[in-house]
Amino acid sequence: MIYHDVIVVGSGLAGQRAALEAINNDVDVAIISKLKPMNSHSVLAQGGINIAIDDLDQNNYFEDTIKGSDYLADQDSVEILVNNSKHEIEFIENIERIFDRNNDGEYSPKKFGGAITPRTLRASDSTGFSILNILYDQLLNSKVKIYEDYQVLKLITNDEQISGFIGLNYNSTNSNCIELFSCKSLVLATGPSGYVFSNTTNSSSCTGDGIALAVSAGAKLKDMEFIQFHPTSLVGSNILITEAARAKGAYLLNSDGERFMKNYAPEQLELAPRDIISRSMIKEIIEGRSFSDLNEPYLHLSFTHFEPEFIKNNFNDIQIVSREFANTDITKHNLKIVPAQHYFMGGISINNSAESNVKGLFAAGECACVSVHGANRLGGNSLLECIVFGQIAGRSAAIFSKNSHKIFITDEDSHISKFNKELSECFTNSSNNNILYISSLRNDMRSIMTTYAGIIRDENNINLGLMKIHNLKNLIHSNQFKSKSSHPNISEISEFFELSFMIELSEIILLSALNRKESRGAHFRSDYSSRNDNDWLKHIIIQKINSTYDISYSPVRITTLNPDVRNY
Template sequence: MVDDGRVEGVTAIEVRTGELVTILGKAVIIATGGCGRIFQFTTNGWIKTGDGMALAYRAGVPLKDMEMVQYHPTLLPNTGILITEAARGEGGHLLNKDGERFLKRYVPNKMELGPRDILSRAEMSEINAGRGFEGPYGSYVNLDLTHLGKITIEDKLPFVKELAEKYLGIDPEHEPIPVRPGQHYMMGGVHTDMHGFTGMPGLYAAGEVACVSMNGANRLGSNSLTECLVFGAAAGRAAARYAVKMESPSFGNPVQGEVMMEEKRIFDQILKHEQGERISSVRTEMQNGMEKHVGIYRDENSLKEGCRIIGDLKTRLSNAIVEDKDHVYNTELVAALELDFMLDVAETIPYSAIQRRESRGAHYRTDYTKRDDANFLTHSMAHKTPGPPRIDYSPVTITRWKPEERVY
């Protein structure tokens, strides 16, 4: 809820009763995590629907560097369950259909220890070249741990063993694990400074939802923990400092008006349709479209297609139906609201990506394969408008470490 450019709280649905609740606050910290569920293959949970990003975006805060989407190279196909980096760290091999350690063509010096984005792209290239395996959930490659032996697997990779056994019925001591790349992390997010401040008075963000820019265009493993602990604490302190000197907001007219508008939107629009397509089909098409056109490899045409698809889906969602009309624990309504958030967030990705005519970090353009520091050593900023997002740029602050060429 924004009153005169200042954030004064949130409206939320009490899922238990279906009631709209107003929570007034001097400051709001968004800590809702990423938006992996925009994509078809993701390690993220069902609840990672980018709500916080959309909330800030709608309130007027730009989403920064949204084209920087990290793919992780080893997900179980279908379920998106993550097989940890440690599996490769301990010496696991990635193999294609011909039983070949294909990484020698991509990162000969690092092989399986290469960075996530390069490994993910390598797997995609193998699959596109017809050297992947075909399964019921699309193509995949193999992660082979069989040569590591029982003791290493049990002591060092117990969770990998458990997941493979529980969810695939595979014993990694004897069989390779099928894996494919999938969305894992959003480097981009709600624009904040290093205190978690979004630039809009009273609004702070921390964690994956935020983009403090500590991850640049390509996050390193475990840095999200730092992001949570360090910048979470920083955001908390900054919000507290702000709250102490501010007056408590009152449930005044602008705020009340916003709540009523939201109430109208939910109960008179979303829940009202009796006929139309299911929200689940809109969601599936968004996920497939993002995966196909805004995924690991991108180019002008695919990104344009991505923008078009999301635009279409927005129209379709506004006519879709929520079958469940109950007040109590209406998860379908929640899913509809989340999908609405997701579409807003999803849209910023191809729009930001299409303008970045270079390849940098996790963002790889097949039509512009080189990094272009002269033109694009900048942060993209997606602003909400009544139409498609408006993208502009803000300068990158470089302190101690200068960007260098990546060589492996």
């Protein structure tokens, strides 16, 4: 059995920041990750990271975030995010100055969607990569132990407290690939869950492991109905075109050549919040003002009003991506774009100390929900949340570990043999008509979620989606998956658990969406098309109790800013 005081699951920004903070509190710390740290999803974050530029902007930044959240964000949590932004940016910059500056050496922030003033810092066109690279260098020079190519399969609790987990070692032999880890405190920082959808900007590794692991261990989830769809992904591939493009003046056009956002957000136009733009795009498509020469309708993102030299100097990364993946020269032709799933506002419910309701279990980053994003996240806030609450999670986990007695996991061999036996029962190497194939069910699930849990929802479609997900669950429970041998290999085990995690998340998302009978932020119900503050200024909390999902509510914490009309 492998033991560490604090174990962080996930090696992206939130995970690395948590580990660095924990090790500075004199405890034994490890990171476990199914990816190489520099392959974490954080490296794909091109846009930028927000900062309160000065004391005056602290209040503006707070108000922009609350308004952007459609007034569902917990305001005391947003205050922590905003008030710690300068400290965390300075933590990065004191190691290495990476953010773009003007000729006077001052920050050169950009104005992103939903902001009234420029406050998004960029490190050229690779902000996430640049920050992660700095943290990783610090990590390599620390005493943090890194376990790469490990997947966490099941959390172990003792008296409702975390005591460890069962892990899958990708680099082991098939017969010895299951390993047991023990710890006093555990930080889940597993990142996105977007591979639940077929139209997503997320990679295939983003399978919601942390959220599913947590809920199975008794943790509460919050705000799971709120799924952000980014307005600008390439049609077909769903490769993201950063919001920075619109921050620098790119236009959204319909089939009439009209900048249609003037009809939905006359002041902010292309820099309205993402939920408003994506919903507006769908309306343009429904009302017949889209292009329809491909398999799916699409709209245009235009750079052709710029001089070629300006495009070369400001959009070089987009030029490269457009040529390689869309066969488009953006100096001459418009990009074909559609909204695509991008971010989960909901996740493991944590307090301002990053604690879940399970003793010893902490969370940070996209898999967590302290609710700084509410019903819609503003661009530039995700990277900041990762490092602000990653630092808080690491400190809290270390303190908990110091004050906690070690809970021993007894009889390691029994744990592993029981797990292997249950796992083997899910697979067979025989051939019959009832054999299941992981890839087939995964494709079905992703198609269901894209169809029934998308940008526009209603009760009938959500119920249809739930029925189809339940059918998939029933298939899994009553049949076996195809294996190449008498015992599943490492790849089969990994894909089986990822599928199980995603199906669990799918059901929870649909249940939450069905329960919230209003429209707010990224959750739009055509059968309840208005925001309803009287009944729904509250979070939906879901907890798994005896294999069923219990739904409860918690009020939005309001400190200074009362809900108002959300115009842009």
